[in-house]
Amino acid sequence: MKLQNVLLALIISSSLLNPSLSLSQDFPVPIPAPLTGLEIMNVGDSEMKLNFHTERRTQFEQLAVGEAIVEYSTLPLYNLYDYQSNGVPMQICQDPLTPDNVHVSVMYSTDPSLSTKTCAYIFSNDRGATWNFIGDVPGVGNSGFPAVSLKSNGAFIIANQIYDLWGPVRTSIHYDQGAGFGVFTALDPPRANPLPEFWPRVLSTYSGRIVFGTSIGISSNDIRRAFTNVVLNQNPPGNFSGYSSYVGNYAEGYAFAIAPNGSIGHAYIGYDFDDPYDVFYRSSTDDGLTWNTATKIWDWDEETNQLGCLRGVSMVFGNNNQPYVAFNTSKLTRSEFFPRLSSQIRVWCPVLNSGVPMLVADSTNVPFYPNTGNVSDAFLPLCRPTIGRASFHNNIFVAFNATTEQTGADTSRYYSVWISYNFGDYWPPPERITPATPLRDWRFPSMSPVSNTSGFTTKVQMVCQADSLAGTHVTGSPIGRGEFVSVRYNFSIISGTSSETIRQKKPDLHQNHPNPFNPVTSITFDIYDDSKVRLVVNDMLGREVIRLVNDEFKTAGSYSYDFNATDLSSGIYFYRLVVSGANSLETGELSATRKMIVVR
Incomplete structure (x- = not known):
C-alpha cells in the first residue's frame, strides 16, 4: 500500500517535469480487497496523543445551489474509522408517515488504533435540524457496517456485523421498540456458512417481515457468495426462511427497496466468470421468499468498451411502482481498475429511455479530476451513487461522490457530493451540494429512500462523512477527524417546471x-x-x-x-x-x- 503511494507520487512528480506524461494516463491499479472492519492500525505515541477535540462540532453555513437551498447539521459524534461502506451506504431513513422523525446509524471509532468500533444510533424529531445520540447498537462489543430500515410503526431497524467471543463475524439484526426509544431487540440468524458473514443489507416489508442480504468473502480459495434471507417471526432469536444464495458480488455490491404496492426489488453486481461487473435487477412479490429471473441491466465487455460497475449500486422505487437502479461505471479489467480515468453515474428504469440506463453524470457535466494518492479504497472520480424518491410527485434524486481539485499531503483527493434529479428520462446537470470551505473530504453520502414533500418542496434527507484530511486512514492515509453531517437539499418542483404544468397534472x-x-x-x-x-x-x-x-x-x-x-x-x-x-x-x-x- 505504501509502495503504491510512492509510485503514484513519482508519477505525479514526473508529469510535472515532463509535460508528455499526463495525469490522465491509464495507470491501472489492482482492485483492492474490501474492508471488513477487522483492521487494526499500528500507531505511534504522537498519534495516540493527538487532540481530536471530542466535543467540537463544525458549523457549515447554508448553501444556495441554483434554485435550491442546502442545510447542514453536524451530528453529535466524531470518528477516526473513516470508511463507512465498500459500496453505497444505507444509513438514513425518514419516516414517510411521521416525517419529523429521521433515523441514522453510522460506524465509528474514537480509538486511533481502531481496535474498537461500533454502530451508533442517532435520531432527529425535527426533520434533521437537531440530532440526539441514542446509543450504540448493540450496546456492548464491536460491530460495523450498519444498514437500516423502518418498521411499519416507525421503529428503527439496524442490521450490522458483530464481533464477539461466540464465534466468527456474523450478521445480526436489531429492531427498536418505538421511534427514538433506543430499546433494541436482537435477532440472531443461523450461520449461512462456516466462514465469516459480512456486510448486511436490510429491508422491512409491509407485512412485518424483514428481508436481508449478507455475503462472505474470506477463505483460502477465495470463495465469494452472496445470500438473501427473510425474518418470518421477530420473537427472539427469530424465525428465518433460510439463506438462499445467488451469483452476485460480495462486499455491499447489492441493494434492496420496497415499492408503494409492496413489491421488493433487489439490484446487485454480478460475480462469476461470465458476469463480473455486470448489473442485475430482480423482484419478489412474496417478501423475498422467492425471486423472479434476474434482468441484466448493464453488461461489462472486456473486449469492447470495458465499462463495468465497481462497488457502487443502489436502488429505489418511484411512486409509480417502477424500479430505479443507480450505479457507477468505469473502465475495468478482471483484476484492475483505473482511478485516473473518468467514470460515470447512470440510472436504469425499465419504462424510461427504452430500458437503456440513462447517463446522469460524467466528465462533461461534472469537473474531472483523476483520483490520486491512496486509492486502496477503490474510489473513482465519480462513484457511489445513492438514490431516493420524493414522497409526493414523481421526482427521483441521485447523489454521488466526485473528486475535487484539492489534494492532501499524500496526494489523495478531497471529495465532494453532487446531486441531480429527473423529469422522466431527462436529468439536469448535477450540482455540488457540499461547501468548499471549510475544506473537508466529503464521502459516503447516504440518502433516505423516501424524503418528505410539503406542497411542492421536497427536503431530501442525506447523511455524509466529512473528514478533516483527504483519503482513507484505514488504508494508509494520514489520520484525520471525521464528522457525520446531515445534508438537507430543499428542492422545489416549481423551479424545474412551470406551475401551469403542475396545475394541469x-x-x-x-x-x-x-x-x-x-x-x-x-x-x-x-x-x-x-x-x-x-x-x-x-x-x-x-x-x-x-x-x-x-x-x-x-x-x-x-x-x-x-x-x-x-x-x-x-x-x-x-x-x-x-x-x-x-x-x-x-x-x-x-x-x-x-x-x-x-x-x-
Whole structure:
C-alpha cells in the first residue's frame, strides 16, 4: 500500500517535469480487497496523543445551489474509522408517515488504533435540524457496517456485523421498540456458512417481515457468495426462511427497496466468470421468499468498451411502482481498475429511455479530476451513487461522490457530493451540494429512500462523512477527524417546471395495499393543487358502496384512507378519485380509477 503511494507520487512528480506524461494516463491499479472492519492500525505515541477535540462540532453555513437551498447539521459524534461502506451506504431513513422523525446509524471509532468500533444510533424529531445520540447498537462489543430500515410503526431497524467471543463475524439484526426509544431487540440468524458473514443489507416489508442480504468473502480459495434471507417471526432469536444464495458480488455490491404496492426489488453486481461487473435487477412479490429471473441491466465487455460497475449500486422505487437502479461505471479489467480515468453515474428504469440506463453524470457535466494518492479504497472520480424518491410527485434524486481539485499531503483527493434529479428520462446537470470551505473530504453520502414533500418542496434527507484530511486512514492515509453531517437539499418542483404544468397534472391514485385484502386496506392518492376531492368505492355493477371522501376541499399533498370491507362479499370492487380545482373553470374535473379485490 505504501509502495503504491510512492509510485503514484513519482508519477505525479514526473508529469510535472515532463509535460508528455499526463495525469490522465491509464495507470491501472489492482482492485483492492474490501474492508471488513477487522483492521487494526499500528500507531505511534504522537498519534495516540493527538487532540481530536471530542466535543467540537463544525458549523457549515447554508448553501444556495441554483434554485435550491442546502442545510447542514453536524451530528453529535466524531470518528477516526473513516470508511463507512465498500459500496453505497444505507444509513438514513425518514419516516414517510411521521416525517419529523429521521433515523441514522453510522460506524465509528474514537480509538486511533481502531481496535474498537461500533454502530451508533442517532435520531432527529425535527426533520434533521437537531440530532440526539441514542446509543450504540448493540450496546456492548464491536460491530460495523450498519444498514437500516423502518418498521411499519416507525421503529428503527439496524442490521450490522458483530464481533464477539461466540464465534466468527456474523450478521445480526436489531429492531427498536418505538421511534427514538433506543430499546433494541436482537435477532440472531443461523450461520449461512462456516466462514465469516459480512456486510448486511436490510429491508422491512409491509407485512412485518424483514428481508436481508449478507455475503462472505474470506477463505483460502477465495470463495465469494452472496445470500438473501427473510425474518418470518421477530420473537427472539427469530424465525428465518433460510439463506438462499445467488451469483452476485460480495462486499455491499447489492441493494434492496420496497415499492408503494409492496413489491421488493433487489439490484446487485454480478460475480462469476461470465458476469463480473455486470448489473442485475430482480423482484419478489412474496417478501423475498422467492425471486423472479434476474434482468441484466448493464453488461461489462472486456473486449469492447470495458465499462463495468465497481462497488457502487443502489436502488429505489418511484411512486409509480417502477424500479430505479443507480450505479457507477468505469473502465475495468478482471483484476484492475483505473482511478485516473473518468467514470460515470447512470440510472436504469425499465419504462424510461427504452430500458437503456440513462447517463446522469460524467466528465462533461461534472469537473474531472483523476483520483490520486491512496486509492486502496477503490474510489473513482465519480462513484457511489445513492438514490431516493420524493414522497409526493414523481421526482427521483441521485447523489454521488466526485473528486475535487484539492489534494492532501499524500496526494489523495478531497471529495465532494453532487446531486441531480429527473423529469422522466431527462436529468439536469448535477450540482455540488457540499461547501468548499471549510475544506473537508466529503464521502459516503447516504440518502433516505423516501424524503418528505410539503406542497411542492421536497427536503431530501442525506447523511455524509466529512473528514478533516483527504483519503482513507484505514488504508494508509494520514489520520484525520471525521464528522457525520446531515445534508438537507430543499428542492422545489416549481423551479424545474412551470406551475401551469403542475396545475394541469392528473392526480396520482395509487394501488391499494394490501390487495387482495380482508377486511381492511389503505387507499393513497396525491393531488398537485388545492382541490375539491371525492373518493368513491363502487361494485362491479357501478353501484356506489361508500364515499370515503365526500367533495371535501384538500390542499396539495398526499392522503391515505382506510377502507373496511367487513360488510361486503368477496369480489372485485373499484375505487374512483375525482378532483376538481379551486377554480373548476380553469382546471376542469380530473379522475382516476383502480381495481381492488376482497377475499374471504
